[in-house]
Amino acid sequence: MPQRPFQSDLLTRELSHSRFEIVRLQLEAFDPGQGWRLWLYEFILFGFKQGWACLFGALMLALLLLTHVFYPDDAPLHRYDFLTLSAVAIQAGMLLFRLETWSEAKVILIFHIVGTVMELFKTAAGSWIYPEDSIFHIGAVPLFSGFMYAAVGSYIARVWRIFDFQYSAYPPRWATYLLAVAVYVNFFSHHWLPDIRSILFLATFALFWRTRVHFRNWRAHRWMPLVIGFALVALFIWGAENIGTFARAWTYPGQEDGWEPVSLAKLGSWFLLMLISFVLVSLVNPVREPDRGD
Numbered sequence: 001m002p003q004r005p006f007q008s009d010l011l012t013r014e015l016s017h018s019r020f021e022i023v024r025l026q027l028e029a030f031d032p033g034q035g036w037r038l039w040l041y042e043f044i045l046f047g048f049k050q051g052w053a054c055l056f057g058a059l060m061l062a063l064l065l066l067t068h069v070f071y072p073d074d075a076p077l078h079r080y081d082f083l084t085l086s087a088v089a090i091q092a093g094m095l096l097f098r099l100e101t102w103s104e105a106k107v108i109l110i111f112h113i114v115g116t117v118m119e120l121f122k123t124a125a126g127s128w129i130y131p132e133d134s135i136f137h138i139g140a141v142p143l144f145s146g147f148m149y150a151a152v153g154s155y156i157a158r159v160w161r162i163f164d165f166q167y168s169a170y171p172p173r174w175a176t177y178l179l180a181v182a183v184y185v186n187f188f189s190h191h192w193l194p195d196i197r198s199i200l201f202l203a204t205f206a207l208f209w210r211t212r213v214h215f216r217n218w219r220a221h222r223w224m225p226l227v228i229g230f231a232l233v234a235l236f237i238w239g240a241e242n243i244g245t246f247a248r249a250w251t252y253p254g255q256e257d258g259w260e261p262v263s264l265a266k267l268g269s270w271f272l273l274m275l276i277s278f279v280l281v282s283l284v285n286p287v288r289e290p291d292r293g294d
Contacts, residue, residue, distance in 0.1 A: 020052055020099065024162065028218060038218075046217050053159040055099070056108075057151030059090050061243050068247035080134035083144035083249075091147075100154075103284050107157045108150040110280055115149025116141060118187060125191055128252050148244065152237060152273075156281045163215035166290045167226070171207040173287070179203055180279035183272045197268065204230075204275055214290045221290065230278070234270040238262065241270075 027048070032041035051058070063086055071079045091108065094100035119141040123129060134142040159165075183200050190197070204227070211226040245251060246259050254260065 020162070024049070042218050049162050049217070050159070053155050053162055055158075056090065056094065056154040057240065060087060060147060060151050061240055063087075064244055064247040064249045068249075078132065078134045080130065080132050080142040080144055081136050084134075084136045084142060084147075087144050087147040100158075101161075104154060104157045104161075107153045107281055107284055108147075111150040111153035111277070112146035114184075114276070114280070116143075116146040118149075118184075119145050121188055126253070128250050130250050131248065131256075145250070148249075152277050153281060156233075156277050157285060160281060160285045163217065164221070165285075166214040166221065166288045168212045168214065168223070168290055169210040170287055170289075171211065173282070175207055176279050176282070179207060180276045183276055187269075187272075197272070200272060201268070204272070230271055230274045234267055234274050237270045237274075238264075238267050241266065 027045055030041075032038050060083075063083055067079050067083060071082065075082070077085075091100075091105065095102070095105055116138065120139050123140045130137075130140060130142055130145070132142075136143045179200070182196075182203075186196055186200060208227050208230075209225075212223040213226045213229055214221040214223045216222075242262050245255060245262055248259075252262065
């Protein structure tokens with residue numbers, strides 16, 4: 001079967017990036033036919049791509065659950081330290097076996113730093129705690145926690161490339177940078193200054209309400225409002241946070257004596273953190289307009 005133009009272009013541009021590109025291009029080249037076969041194939045392909053984009057975060061969540069259930073109490077290495085070393089090993093393995101690109105690794109490092117700074121402040125303010133001991137920590141923050149933020153950045157960077165994101169009616173880049181900085185500062189300043197979260201929500205919708213993200217699952221690009229994409233990912237992260245607190249990786253006030261679901265109010269926080277994450281990834285991934293052919 002002759003390659004379509006977008007396939008040959010991606011082959012020369014991306015094939016050297018990660019091993020997944022070879023598999024992805026083969027799956028996109030396959031023609032399942034029409035009707036229900038095409039719908040089923042696209043559904044399965046979408047799940048496969050999303051699963052690949054979530055690989056780093058999924059492995060971290062699996063480690064949180066497995067160590068919560070099976071990690072021995074008398075182990076010579078603290079559970080948190082085991083998680084930190086495991087996260088480093090996963091990162092090294094993904095780079096070694098070309099399951100992740102160096103650009104994505106840079107995004108993970110940025111998120112690790114940004115997340116750790118926030119963790120140091122929030123744990124000092126009593127927003128949440130890490131109830132177990134560790135050697136690899138800064139202040140009251142075990143170093144594995146930065147990888148949980150990095151998992152978000154890893155997902156966005158990977159899904160951006162895997163689905164060939166393009167954007168229409170994208171706001172001025174400088175405005176998105178200012179908004180992201182304001183969101184990040186408010187996460188600190190609201191402890192002693194008025195919380196301007198509602199203003200930040202309005203500013204986000206004002207900037208992005210017309211923006212569409214165009215994504216390619218099989219061959220043709222489809223689109224959805226970008227703010228809906230932010231909300232869906234925030235909901236997904238809220239679910240992952242419930243898994244993390246269930247595994248006692250960290251606890252919120254009220255969870256000291258037993259697990260209870262994380263408040264739905266946290267969805268707003270994750271929505272705003274999604275904005276920071278998205279803008280950070282846009283620094284290393286191109287914000288492209290839709291191809292005219294699509």
